[in-house]
Amino acid sequence: MILDGVIMRGLLESVIENNMPYTKDGKVASYIPLLSSANPDHLGICVTTLEGKEYSAGDCEVKFTMQSISKVISLMVAMLDKGTKNVFSRVGMEPTGDGFNSIVNLEVRNYNKPFNPMINAGAIVTCSLIEGENVEEKFQKVLSFTRKITGNDSIDINQGVYLSEKNTGDRNRALAYFMKGNGILQGNVDDVLEVYFKQCSMEVCCRDISRIAAMLANDGVLPWSGERVISREVSRIVKTIMVTCGMYDESGEFAVHIGIPAKSGVGGGIMASVPKRMGIGVFGPSLDEKGNSIAGIKMLQELSKELDLSIF
Ligand code: DON
Numbered sequence: 001m002i003l004d005g006v007i008m009r010g011l012l013e014s015v016i017e018n019n020m021p022y023t024k025d026g027k028v029a030s031y032i033p034l035l036s037s038a039n040p041d042h043l044g045i046c047v048t049t050l051e052g053k054e055y056s057a058g059d060c061e062v063k064f065t066m067q068s069i070s071k072v073i074s075l076m077v078a079m080l081d082k083g084t085k086n087v088f089s090r091v092g093m094e095p096t097g098d099g100f101n102s103i104v105n106l107e108v109r110n111y112n113k114p115f116n117p118m119i120n121a122g123a124i125v126t127c128s129l130i131e132g133e134n135v136e137e138k139f140q141k142v143l144s145f146t147r148k149i150t151g152n153d154s155i156d157i158n159q160g161v162y163l164s165e166k167n168t169g170d171r172n173r174a175l176a177y178f179m180k181g182n183g184i185l186q187g188n189v190d191d192v193l194e195v196y197f198k199q200c201s202m203e204v205c206c207r208d209i210s211r212i213a214a215m216l217a218n219d220g221v222l223p224w225s226g227e228r229v230i231s232r233e234v235s236r237i238v239k240t241i242m243v244t245c246g247m248y249d250e251s252g253e254f255a256v257h258i259g260i261p262a263k264s265g266v267g268g269g270i271m272a273s274v275p276k277r278m279g280i281g282v283f284g285p286s287l288d289e290k291g292n293s294i295a296g297i298k299m300l301q302e303l304s305k306e307l308d309l310s311i312f
Pocket of ligand 1: 267
């Protein structure tokens, strides 16, 4: 379907307007102290088509930190570095039904790897698989890949949010040390977490994440330049894991109501990739109890219905 620009812009404007009331529900994240200063009234949306056209509405230029959306990036970088088979010998492909920072499965279930690369434990393991001489080289790899797949060379980390998480990230330290103690995680824990905390604090806007999603929707090819950045196979795996695990213990409900591969972050962003159709980036910092943007989910639900985007 060719999207008419005028109709699309009008549709996105009304999606913002219709879902603005939901910004009053939920709460902004505060367990990373600096995230609590986010403005819960912000609401933005951007769509990038496979022809490279972009449509946006609301606070689409407002920056927010990627948080867990970055787990998709480290997964891609790890797969490029180590190969799919190697990566999935160290991290599983199964949804958990538990929260994103849950520790329970690591001990209670007889499983020698974290369930999937979208929960914190799994993302910490994928960060440990990225190749590089030192922490800085490994993180620079994640950052430059992010800049490439967004076409935005100005992306950088939000230093305040990075330090805020680093100073308070004891739960992630607990996960990492537990995995190191059990032989699931290799390498220096502080170094691995440094890459993880930094990637989570990369600052983006709706347009940036809609472009990443459009690349995934386009089977690994950047819509605006035609350059292939990941294989069709890696793109297929990433989208599949987004469907089953991207919204954590809300992934089932999200699949039923919206039906689009997506990944959320506690910064309030959701990156949604509609195969062969478009990438969508939404932002609304007020979260539900699972850590997903409430108004963001509502906007995706309306857009999915209006444009018949469900893959199911
Ligand atoms: O590790 C953390 O807790 C955060 N940096 C990321 C968590 C997150 O975004 C969960 N997603 N909704």
